[in-house]
Amino acid sequence: MRKTKSVRTVTALMLSISVIAAMTADIACATAETNTEKGFRWRNGAEVYSKVCSYCHESQVGPRLFGRELPPEYIRTIVRNGSRAMPPFRPSEIDDESLARLAEYIQRN
Amino acid sequence: MSNKYIALPKGISEKTFDSAIADFRSVLGDAAVFTSAQQLAPYIKTMMPVPDSDHTPSAALMATTVEEIQKIVGICNRYKIPIWTISTGKNLGYGAAAPAERGQVVLDLKRMNRILEVDKDLAYALVEPGVTYKQLYDYIAEHKLGLWLSMPAPSAIAGPVGNTLDRGVGYTPYGEHFLFACGMEVVLANGEVLRTGMGSMPNSNTWQVFKWGYGPYLDGIFTQSNYGIVTKFGFWLMPAPPAFKPFVIQYEDEEDIVEIVEIIRPLRISGVIPNAVVIAHALYEAPVKARRSDYVTGPGSIPDAAVRKLAKDHHLGIWNVYAALYGTPEQNEVNWKIVTQAFSKSGKAKILTEREAGDDPAFKYRASLMRGDMTLQEFSLYNWRGGGGSMWFAPVSQARGSETLKQMALTKQILAKYGLDYSGEFIVGMRDMHHIVDVLYDKTDPGQVKAAYQCFDELLTVFSAQGYGTYRVNTAFMDKVAETYGPVQRQVHKTLKKALDPNGILAPGKSGIH
Ligand SMILES: Cc1cc2nc3c(=O)[nH]c(=O)nc-3n(C[C@H](O)[C@H](O)[C@H](O)COP(=O)(O)OP(=O)(O)OC[C@H]3O[C@@H](n4cnc5c(N)ncnc54)[C@H](O)[C@@H]3O)c2cc1C
Numbered sequence: 001m002r003k004t005k006s007v008r009t010v011t012a013l014m015l016s017i018s019v020i021a022a023m024t025a026d027i028a029c030a031t032a033e034t035n036t037e038k039g040f041r042w043r044n045g046a047e048v049y050s051k052v053c054s055y056c057h058e059s060q061v062g063p064r065l066f067g068r069e070l071p072p073e074y075i076r077t078i079v080r081n082g083s084r085a086m087p088p089f090r091p092s093e094i095d096d097e098s099l100a101r102l103a104e105y106i107q108r109n
Numbered sequence: 110m111s112n113k114y115i116a117l118p119k120g121i122s123e124k125t126f127d128s129a130i131a132d133f134r135s136v137l138g139d140a141a142v143f144t145s146a147q148q149l150a151p152y153i154k155t156m157m158p159v160p161d162s163d164h165t166p167s168a169a170l171m172a173t174t175v176e177e178i179q180k181i182v183g184i185c186n187r188y189k190i191p192i193w194t195i196s197t198g199k200n201l202g203y204g205a206a207a208p209a210e211r212g213q214v215v216l217d218l219k220r221m222n223r224i225l226e227v228d229k230d231l232a233y234a235l236v237e238p239g240v241t242y243k244q245l246y247d248y249i250a251e252h253k254l255g256l257w258l259s260m261p262a263p264s265a266i267a268g269p270v271g272n273t274l275d276r277g278v279g280y281t282p283y284g285e286h287f288l289f290a291c292g293m294e295v296v297l298a299n300g301e302v303l304r305t306g307m308g309s310m311p312n313s314n315t316w317q318v319f320k321w322g323y324g325p326y327l328d329g330i331f332t333q334s335n336y337g338i339v340t341k342f343g344f345w346l347m348p349a350p351p352a353f354k355p356f357v358i359q360y361e362d363e364e365d366i367v368e369i370v371e372i373i374r375p376l377r378i379s380g381v382i383p384n385a386v387v388i389a390h391a392l393y394e395a396p397v398k399a400r401r402s403d404y405v406t407g408p409g410s411i412p413d414a415a416v417r418k419l420a421k422d423h424h425l426g427i428w429n430v431y432a433a434l435y436g437t438p439e440q441n442e443v444n445w446k447i448v449t450q451a452f453s454k455s456g457k458a459k460i461l462t463e464r465e466a467g468d469d470p471a472f473k474y475r476a477s478l479m480r481g482d483m484t485l486q487e488f489s490l491y492n493w494r495g496g497g498g499s500m501w502f503a504p505v506s507q508a509r510g511s512e513t514l515k516q517m518a519l520t521k522q523i524l525a526k527y528g529l530d531y532s533g534e535f536i537v538g539m540r541d542m543h544h545i546v547d548v549l550y551d552k553t554d555p556g557q558v559k560a561a562y563q564c565f566d567e568l569l570t571v572f573s574a575q576g577y578g579t580y581r582v583n584t585a586f587m588d589k590v591a592e593t594y595g596p597v598q599r600q601v602h603k604t605l606k607k608a609l610d611p612n613g614i615l616a617p618g619k620s621g622i623h
Contacts, residue, residue, distance in 0.1 A: 051243055051265065052265065052266060055265050055266075055483065055484065055485035055486075056485050056488055059484075059485065059486050060489070061485060061486065061488045061489050061491075061492070080147075080150050080151050081150045081151070081154065082151070082154040082497075083497075084491075084495065084496050084497035084552070084553065085488070085491035085492060085495060085496070085497045086497075087154070087199065087201055087205070087266075088150065088151035088153075088154050088206075089151060090151040090152065090169075090198060090206065090217065090219065091143075091148070091151075092171050092198075092217045092219035092220050092239070093197075093198075093219055093266075
């Protein structure tokens with residue numbers, strides 16, 4: 001492949017409808033190139049965890065989050081506000097819906 | 110005082126701001142304009158020793174197109190609203206995503222995140238501001254392009270546009286990032302769109318391959334500045350070398366920095382060692398492996414004896430030189446001989462490669478950084494003191510042994526006066542060294558906050574008095590650093606500002622330019 005024009009990440013620009021689809025079936029979004037709707041969506045909670053949180057929370061920079069049944073509300077608050085050594089993340093980075101699913105994912109695991 | 114907004118831009122009434130916000134909403138839609146405390150929370154937290162209220166934004170706007178940004182600057186000019194632009198917004202230790210001054214509107218370009226082009230043959234990329242290193246890394250891997258990134262330690266969560274515009278650094282042979290920038294698209298304060306260099310010419314296909322264009326070179330004035338909003342950014346990528354050989358060389362005394370720098374400089378200038386070498390003090394690497402509380406309790410900076418014990422316990426040098434060879438196995442073998450011969454002469458150096466140190470967590474993350482792989486391990490620094498206080502003190506030094514020792518000793522002495530530790534390293538240069546010190550303190554402890562502020566202020570005062578300039582600074586100290594570079598430069602910056610942004614709407618205060 002020599003060059004590629006206008007590629008958003010698969011995580012960007014998913015229709016909210018495909019977000020619902022992705023919750024039931026773990027499908028990647030292949031429509032990024034033609035989809036012009038604004039917004040930012042991750043595929044699911046696991047993707048945000050592995051592409052962002054895990055780098056600190058699986059390397060002893062931050063405390064382990066799994067297996068503690070942390071309340072989703074608490075997780076969401078920490079992610080948005082940050083806490084001491086933990087930097088905050090903006091909705092432009094992790095949108096509210098993705099954050100909600102991330103928080104559930106962490107609580108479940 | 111307003112209840113509707115958590116802050117207002119300086120000199121702007123609530124009524125005027127209402128109108129501006131309504132106009133922003135008509136351009137961007139309601140969902141892309143934030144004004145509530147809850148929505149703005151992630152734009153407020155900084156690691157600086159000043160109240161977060163000093164840097165609280167009045168609103169945040171999420172634009173995704175050049176046309177939207179043109180309309181936004183139009184609105185800002187109409188109402189004289191200042192906007193502070195961020196790309197990925199992870200300028201941690203330099204002011205984070207918060208604006209320079211209370212009440213400024215943050216223009217958040219994180220969602221403008223298209224990878225427009227990656228050319229495998231010419232090894233360059235053209236991206237929008239919101240692209241993260243992680244996003245580009247995954248893209249390159251997915252398309253098997255065989256190109257390496259150079260990134261700062263916050264890799265996965267930061268991005269090439271914001272990092273390079275603040276003249277940040279990485280650890281590969283392309284580590285001095287702005288050297289490898291090639292072509293920008295900039296929305297000017299008057300709404301015009303400038304493409305720098307070859308990009309100004311219609312139909313040119315050399316925008317990302319030839320930096321200079323024709324006439325005065327303009328890209329530089331859009332870095333560490335407030336003369337425009339960069340909306341596209343080109344830069345060169347390194348072809349993956351056939352072989353990569355990372356190594357660390359450890360020394361046991363602080364004075365050994367003289368020998369290290371004297372040996373490294375010729376190897377670096379001649380290209381035997383091609384990458385942005387790091388000479389890290391034990392206290393910079395320690396947090397990856399050790400807890401401060403295991404070595405020292407109570408107030409005051411950590412004593413030298415404790416640092417020596419810590420280094421011994423955790424297989425660290427007092428200085429740890431991380432570097433790598435990149436090339437064919439044969440090239441690397443030749444260069445390895447030159448490196449080991451140079452460092453073996455005095456008998457003080459301990460040379461370790463992946464074979465001996467491959468499992469060491471400090472070596473591992475350093476090796477990742479030197480090949481442009483994602484890691485956030487360096488954030489361990491924040492656990493050293495805890496409490497989330499951090500400012501980068503970043504004076505520039507000659508790559509001369511005596512100078513680096515002098516800067517280290519001076520920094521350490523001033524930090525100790527305020528009970529703070531020397532978490533320092535020297536990085537990058539061929540002829541220079543960026544001396545980078547993380548001034549770590551507990552932001553939840555008012556005593557340490559005060560000490561950290563005074564300490565940083567004194568570091569800047571003392572260093573500039575000795576002729577040592579700072580390469581980059583957090584938003585609380587930008588005016589102070591601008592002063593140290595003298596009145597003529599400051600006046601030229603101001604003249605440019607007046608010409609390009611007469612209403613002063615773009616990031617007032619950036620680099621001390623108002
Ligand atoms: C543990 C740790 C290690 C670090 N290591 C490094 C390191 O190795 N090297 C390094 O360089 N830094 C380092 N940093 C500092 C910082 O986190 C990085 O430099 C980071 O890349 C900056 O954030 P960003 O890329 O998200 O840029 P942003 O925050 O988006 O931008 C940085 C600044 O550039 C300007 N800017 C951004 N976008 C635009 C635009 N579109 N138009 C005009 N101006 C713009 C603004 O002034 C903004 O404040 C480190 C920080 C931490 C906490």
